[in-house]
Amino acid sequence: MNVFHVQFTNSESKYKQLTDHIKSLIVKGSLPHHYKLPSIRKLSTFLNVNNVTIVNCYKTLEQDGYAYTIHGSGTFVIADNNLIDTNEGYSESTVFGDVKYDFITSSPSPTFFPVKAFKGLLNDVLERDGGFAFNYQEAGGYLPLRQSLRELLKGYKINVPHQYVHIISGGQQGLDIIAKTLLSEGDFVFTEEPCYPGAMATFSSRGAKTVGIPVRNKGMDLQILEDRLKKFNPKFIYVMPDFQSPTGYQYDLAHRRKLLDLASKYNTLIVEDDHFSDLNYSINKIPPLKALDTENIVIYIKSFSKVFMPGLRLALLVAPPIFNTPLIEAKQFSDISTSGFLQRAFDLYLRKDLWQEHVNKVKKVYQSRCLTTISALEKRLPSSVMFTKPTGGLCVWIQLPPHICADDIANLAKQHGVGILPGDDFFIDRKQNFFRLSFTTMAEKDIEAGIEILASIIKGTLK
Amino acid sequence: MNVFHVQFTNSESKYKQLTDHIKSLIVKGSLPHHYKLPSIRKLSTFLNVNNVTIVNCYKTLEQDGYAYTIHGSGTFVIADNNLIDTNEGYSESTVFGDVKYDFITSSPSPTFFPVKAFKGLLNDVLERDGGFAFNYQEAGGYLPLRQSLRELLKGYKINVPHQYVHIISGGQQGLDIIAKTLLSEGDFVFTEEPCYPGAMATFSSRGAKTVGIPVRNKGMDLQILEDRLKKFNPKFIYVMPDFQSPTGYQYDLAHRRKLLDLASKYNTLIVEDDHFSDLNYSINKIPPLKALDTENIVIYIKSFSKVFMPGLRLALLVAPPIFNTPLIEAKQFSDISTSGFLQRAFDLYLRKDLWQEHVNKVKKVYQSRCLTTISALEKRLPSSVMFTKPTGGLCVWIQLPPHICADDIANLAKQHGVGILPGDDFFIDRKQNFFRLSFTTMAEKDIEAGIEILASIIKGTLK
Ligand SMILES: Cc1ncc(COP(=O)(O)O)c(C=O)c1O
Ligand SMILES: Cc1ncc(COP(=O)(O)O)c(C=O)c1O
Numbered sequence: 001m002n003v004f005h006v007q008f009t010n011s012e013s014k015y016k017q018l019t020d021h022i023k024s025l026i027v028k029g030s031l032p033h034h035y036k037l038p039s040i041r042k043l044s045t046f047l048n049v050n051n052v053t054i055v056n057c058y059k060t061l062e063q064d065g066y067a068y069t070i071h072g073s074g075t076f077v078i079a080d081n082n083l084i085d086t087n088e089g090y091s092e093s094t095v096f097g098d099v100k101y102d103f104i105t106s107s108p109s110p111t112f113f114p115v116k117a118f119k120g121l122l123n124d125v126l127e128r129d130g131g132f133a134f135n136y137q138e139a140g141g142y143l144p145l146r147q148s149l150r151e152l153l154k155g156y157k158i159n160v161p162h163q164y165v166h167i168i169s170g171g172q173q174g175l176d177i178i179a180k181t182l183l184s185e186g187d188f189v190f191t192e193e194p195c196y197p198g199a200m201a202t203f204s205s206r207g208a209k210t211v212g213i214p215v216r217n218k219g220m221d222l223q224i225l226e227d228r229l230k231k232f233n234p235k236f237i238y239v240m241p242d243f244q245s246p247t248g249y250q251y252d253l254a255h256r257r258k259l260l261d262l263a264s265k266y267n268t269l270i271v272e273d274d275h276f277s278d279l280n281y282s283i284n285k286i287p288p289l290k291a292l293d294t295e296n297i298v299i300y301i302k303s304f305s306k307v308f309m310p311g312l313r314l315a316l317l318v319a320p321p322i323f324n325t326p327l328i329e330a331k332q333f334s335d336i337s338t339s340g341f342l343q344r345a346f347d348l349y350l351r352k353d354l355w356q357e358h359v360n361k362v363k364k365v366y367q368s369r370c371l372t373t374i375s376a377l378e379k380r381l382p383s384s385v386m387f388t389k390p391t392g393g394l395c396v397w398i399q400l401p402p403h404i405c406a407d408d409i410a411n412l413a414k415q416h417g418v419g420i421l422p423g424d425d426f427f428i429d430r431k432q433n434f435f436r437l438s439f440t441t442m443a444e445k446d447i448e449a450g451i452e453i454l455a456s457i458i459k460g461t462l463k
Numbered sequence: 464m465n466v467f468h469v470q471f472t473n474s475e476s477k478y479k480q481l482t483d484h485i486k487s488l489i490v491k492g493s494l495p496h497h498y499k500l501p502s503i504r505k506l507s508t509f510l511n512v513n514n515v516t517i518v519n520c521y522k523t524l525e526q527d528g529y530a531y532t533i534h535g536s537g538t539f540v541i542a543d544n545n546l547i548d549t550n551e552g553y554s555e556s557t558v559f560g561d562v563k564y565d566f567i568t569s570s571p572s573p574t575f576f577p578v579k580a581f582k583g584l585l586n587d588v589l590e591r592d593g594g595f596a597f598n599y600q601e602a603g604g605y606l607p608l609r610q611s612l613r614e615l616l617k618g619y620k621i622n623v624p625h626q627y628v629h630i631i632s633g634g635q636q637g638l639d640i641i642a643k644t645l646l647s648e649g650d651f652v653f654t655e656e657p658c659y660p661g662a663m664a665t666f667s668s669r670g671a672k673t674v675g676i677p678v679r680n681k682g683m684d685l686q687i688l689e690d691r692l693k694k695f696n697p698k699f700i701y702v703m704p705d706f707q708s709p710t711g712y713q714y715d716l717a718h719r720r721k722l723l724d725l726a727s728k729y730n731t732l733i734v735e736d737d738h739f740s741d742l743n744y745s746i747n748k749i750p751p752l753k754a755l756d757t758e759n760i761v762i763y764i765k766s767f768s769k770v771f772m773p774g775l776r777l778a779l780l781v782a783p784p785i786f787n788t789p790l791i792e793a794k795q796f797s798d799i800s801t802s803g804f805l806q807r808a809f810d811l812y813l814r815k816d817l818w819q820e821h822v823n824k825v826k827k828v829y830q831s832r833c834l835t836t837i838s839a840l841e842k843r844l845p846s847s848v849m850f851t852k853p854t855g856g857l858c859v860w861i862q863l864p865p866h867i868c869a870d871d872i873a874n875l876a877k878q879h880g881v882g883i884l885p886g887d888d889f890f891i892d893r894k895q896n897f898f899r900l901s902f903t904t905m906a907e908k909d910i911e912a913g914i915e916i917l918a919s920i921i922k923g924t925l926k
Contacts, residue, residue: 065624068784078626110594119589126582131573134774161528163541169632169776173798180668185648202796205643311597311803313632321531333664335636339802340774 001038001046003030014049015056022057026066026077035077037067099419101450106306106394106438112362113309114354121348122341129344137340139332141167141316145347149316152350156277157291158300160318168331169313169338171275171303175202177330178236178271178299181323183208188234192220194397194426194434196245199238199273208235212428215244217388219255222262229266236269236299241289242277246426246436247397248390253286264295269320275303276393278359281367284391296320299327304346306394307359312342366394366440369447373439376448380455382462387437394440397423399433404461406435412457418450464501464509466493477512478519485520489529489540498540500530562882564913569769569857569901575825576772580817581808588807600803602795604630604779608810612779615813619740620754621763623781631794632776632801634738634766638665640793641699641734641762644786646671651697653731655683657860657889657897659708662701662736671698675891678707680851682718685725692729699732699762704752705740709889709899710860711853716749727758732783738766739856741822744830747854759783762790767809769857770822775805829857829903832910836902839911843918845925850900857903860886862896867924869898875920881913 006021008014025031038046040054047053058075061067069075125133140146146162153160168174175198183189185207191200193212200210211228214221220239239259241251251259263270272289290300300318308314319327331337349355373396374389381387386399400406406422413420423434439447469484471477488494501509503517510516521538524530532538588596603609609625616623631637638661646652648670654663656675663673674691677684683702702722704714714722726733735752753763763781771777782790794800812818836859837852844850849862863869869885876883886897902910 062784063622063624065626068626068787070785078624107599110598113594113597115589115594115597119586122585122589123582126578126585131576131578131772134576134578134772135573136570136768136773161526163528163531169798172796176797184670198796198799201792205793205796207647305599309594309597310599310799313798313800313802321525322533324531325533329664330668333635333661333668334639334797335632335776336661336773337776339776339805342802342805 001042004038004043004046006047008049015053015060018047018049018053018057019060022061023064023066031077033077036073037075037077039074099414100417101446101453102419102441103437103439103450103454104419104421105441106436107310107440108306108362108394109441112365114349114358117354118309118345118349121345121352124348125341125344133341133344135340137167137337137343139337140328141165141338142340142343142347145343145350148347148350152355153302153316153318157287158318164319164321164324166317166319166328166331167338167343168301168315168317169335170305170310171273171301171315172198172202173313173331173334174301174303174315174317175199175238175271175273177317177327177334178301179203179206179208180330180334181326182235182269188232190225190228190232190234190237192239192244193428194246194423194431195238196240196273197425200428203238210428213237215247215249217249219249219251220259222255222258225259226262226266229262229268233266234268236271237263238271238273239289240273240275242274242286243279243390243393245275245393246395246423248388248393248395250280250286250390250392256286256289256292260289260292260295260297263297268297270298272298272300273303274301275306277302278307279363279366279394280392281363281370282391290318296322299323307362308355312346314338314342314346369439369442369444370394370396372444372447373437373451376451377437377455380451382455382459384462385458395436395438398435398437400435400458401462402433404458405432407432409454409458409461410435412461413454416453416457418453418457420454464505467501467506467509469510471512478516478523481510481512481516481520482523485524486527486529494540496540499536500538500540502537562877563880564909564916565882565904566900566902566913566917567882567884568904569899570773570903571769571825571857572904575828577812577817577821581772581812584808584811584815585804587811588804592807596804596807598803600630600800600806602800603791604628604801605803605806605810608806608813611810611813615818616765616779616781620750621781627782627784627787629780629782629791629794630801630806631764631778631780632798633768633773634736634764634778635661635665636776636794636797637764637766637778637780638662638701638734638736640780640790640797641764642666642669642671643793643797644789645698645732651695653688653691653695653697653700655702655707656891657709657886657894658701658891659703659736660888663891666701673891676700678710678712680712682712682714683722685718685721688722689725689729692725692731696729697731699734700726701734701736702752703736703738705737705749706742706853706856708738708856709858709886711851711856711858713743713749713853713855719749719752719755723752723755723758723760726760731760733761735761735763736766737764738769740765741770742826742829742857743855744826744833745854753781759785762786770825771818775809777801777805777809832902832905832907833857835907835910836900836914839914840900840918843914845918845922847925848921857901859900859902861898861900863898863921864925865896867921868895870895872917872921872924873898875924876917879916879920881916881920883917 006018044051044054067075146165149165150162179202183206187208189203189208190211190213192215213225290298303315377387384401388397410420410422421436424430469481507514507517530538609628612628613625642665646669650671652666652671653674655678676688753761766778840850847864851860873883873885884899887893
């Protein structure tokens with residue numbers, strides 16, 4: 001409480017003096033982000049001033065962007081460390097705080113984005129289409145792009161007319177419009193466990209209940225899946241067969257076929273989230289579920305964020321005919337259409353055959369980082385710590401002994417300049433002893449150095 | 464049924480011959496889009512073939528993109544007239560069919576988009592930020608843009624810290640995330656009547672029930688509003704105070720204040736959808752509700768689609784502090800973030816003070832079209848037909864005598880090259896005798912010529 005003490009003068013109103021004092025505390029960093037300010041009653045008693053002084057002060061802090069109020073809970077500090085010089089342009093300091101060895105970020109390295117090629121295409125689009133590039137687009141997508149993507153999909157053994165290929169603003173929007181189309185309050189959805197938290201959040205925002213099915217090296221545990229299918233009647237099963245997030249596991253062909261059979265047998269749908277299949281480091285290519293889907297029970301989402309550029313907010317969705325119209329409507333009521341300008345540029349990118357070239361290039365880099373990560377972990381980690389050895393994707397998933405809390409390791413690691421992502425968010429029951437290690441953004445020597453530090457912290461904790 | 468007759472030969476399987484025949488009917492235009500194909504039983508009886516022949520035929524049509532099936536309803540034609548030469552690039556033939564006098568389109572004229580200025584800025588962003596322009600953005604928005612928009616909002620007398628200014632992918636997404644944050648199954652929402660259909664669809668997709676309050680020249684009928692507020696307990700009142708869609712009515716200051724008082728008295732929120740306030744042709748500027756909102760009960764959406772470029776998919780939302788975090792979360796689970804690339808370019812556009820210049824330019828053109836439209840209507844329409852005389856926006860709303868159906872007029876008009884939009888979608892109870900006339904895309908002489916034709920059609924019908 002003492003930090004709030006102010007020696008009031010007669011120069012200005014008391015509330016102004018107090019406001020300036022608290023602002024300076026926030027700017028200096030003495031009051032952290034989300035810090036709860038004292039209650040009005042407490043602070044007025046402490047400073048021996050009228051309640052109204054405090055009320056006015058807090059109101060002003062709020063108006064000036066230094067605080068926010070939650071009705072019934074109090075007033076909290078906004079310490080916006082991200083406030084940057086607006087001439088800088090680029091503001092992407094990691095949300096998780098600055099660390100030297102960043103194993104948290106799993107979005108691709110901006111240095112790999114094909115900016116130069118893309119810039120040329122953006123200008124081509126503007127030359128060609130002028131203002132028409134900036135009009136509303138049909139909700140299903142810009143027709144030429146739907147057609148190019150239809151061609152692209154043939155390379156994944158998915159052969160559908162372009163009418164069923166929808167352009168969406170990222171894979172996350174795909175999950176959202178599927179949830180809107182299929183889910184109501186109280187419905188069940190099956191997911192892998194652990195699972196991408198953004199999917200679980202979207203499903204539960206429609207009031208659906210998520211049932212987790214453990215995922216293993218070769219795919220979802222099919223025995224447990226069938227047991228649960230007998231008990232519940234899920235609207236769909238949400239899976240990431242290629243380099244599952246966060247584990248990096250890949251379903252083998254047998255698991256894929258069996259999963260399709262079970263879904264068909266129990267009359268449910270499958271939502272296949274493909275965000276990583278292009279980053280396959282083995283020579284072994286397994287077709288996506290959608291390619292094996294003879295019964296039209298798979299809704300397929302393919303995101304371009306992890307391989308291409310997340311800031312384009314572009315992904316595709318392949319709809320079974322029966323859901324084609326409802327899904328397009330859900331898209332339309334979500335944001336009318338995806339930017340036609342960006343769709344046009346991406347269309348040209350595909351038509352100029354730049355895509356595969358780009359995939360090959362980044363794959364080589366990530367593959368090498370993946371191998372470095374796995375061999376460093378093998379070398380450094382004590383044997384009681386387990387980890388996955390993915391042959392694709394951007395992350396390794398690490399299991400600590402049950403009594404070790406990943407949060408504690410993460411805090412210690414951070415003090416030593418190493419960032420890792422505790423895994424509780426990936427579980428419905430928030431298991432504490434897992435974390436995710438992403439090798440996306442670091443050079444190999446940094447990966448090795450970071451893992452060395454991390455391993456010694458873990459060893460220290462295990463002792 | 465006779466069109467389906469096929470003289471089967473032995474050259475190929477029957478299902479193939481039938482499939483080819485139906486495809487040719489679709490391509491020739493003999494079967495329109497959404498045409499319901501005969502049931503399997505009926506067609507097999509008619510052609511004297513096995514059920515399986517029809518099943519295989521319909522399946523093939525579906526796989527080849529000529530039909531879609533709705534479970535339990537049947538199989539329907541996809542007549543994709545929009546299929547264009549993919550080298551053309553630009554595909555925006557009006558969804559409503561081609562008419563010479565287009566009073567349907569209310570999205571702004573692509574020729575007015577500031578493409579050249581914007582192109583320069585896009586290149587500036589790429590020079591400055593490179594790949595970083597294509598990374599994920601914070602869900603609330605790109606900080607410098609939030610700050611420029613905060614400054615822009617001051618010109619509308621809205622003064623809020625940038626933390627409460629969210630960047631969203633168009634106004635429609637604003638409605639969607641508000642619905643996600645505030646609405647559950649069975650909740651009530653009040654809207655104006657008539658009302659923008661995209662809003663009603665979004666609210667009802669969350670299971671909410673819409674109660675319409677008639678809107679008049681100076682604003683919502685406040686007496687009816689208060690009566691309904693006594694009976695229902697709506698989550699919010701959705702309004703467009705500036706040039707309401709579709710009527711073009713503008714709320715006067717007294718109606719704005721009274722609306723705020725009523726919302727406060729009955730403890731509900733207001734969602735203010737500002738898509739047209741920049742297109743104000745009178746000298747009389749009335750502050751938005753948000754500027755008068757001393758109690759933080761207004762959620763404000765400002766779309767840049769109608770004045771700037773819809774294809775950017777950019778809008779802003781101003782959140783009351785208490786809903787700030789939930790709204791950002793809803794945005795994040797909808798599409799993670801809006802394209803950082805487009806946010807950056809728009810930010811530069813605002814910082815170079817190009818915005819107001821652009822608004823002034825387009826406003827002049829639309830104002831003149833608006834006056835031309837109103838005077839042509841005054842001159843030509845019979846006195847039993849009523850219409851609004853907006854002082855802003857892009858549309859006039861027309862009421863036919865009760866026994867006249869706008870759909871019939873629209874069909875007749877189309878035959879004479881004039882497109883109008885029947886108004887039933889704007890009503891909860893789908894009133895038949897209204898239509899919307901948009902003067903957005905046509906030169907003034909075409910507006911006059913189109914209205915002359917339209918008026919004579921209406922007169923002919925009234926006789
Ligand atoms: C498994 C998975 N699916 C979908 C997404 C959504 O990505 P986007 O919306 O950028 O395509 C992500 C993003 O991290 C993800 O990890
Ligand atoms: C009243 C109103 N609100 C919101 C929108 C959504 O527009 P956008 O998502 O392009 O901002 C529209 C579009 O027509 C509209 O008419």
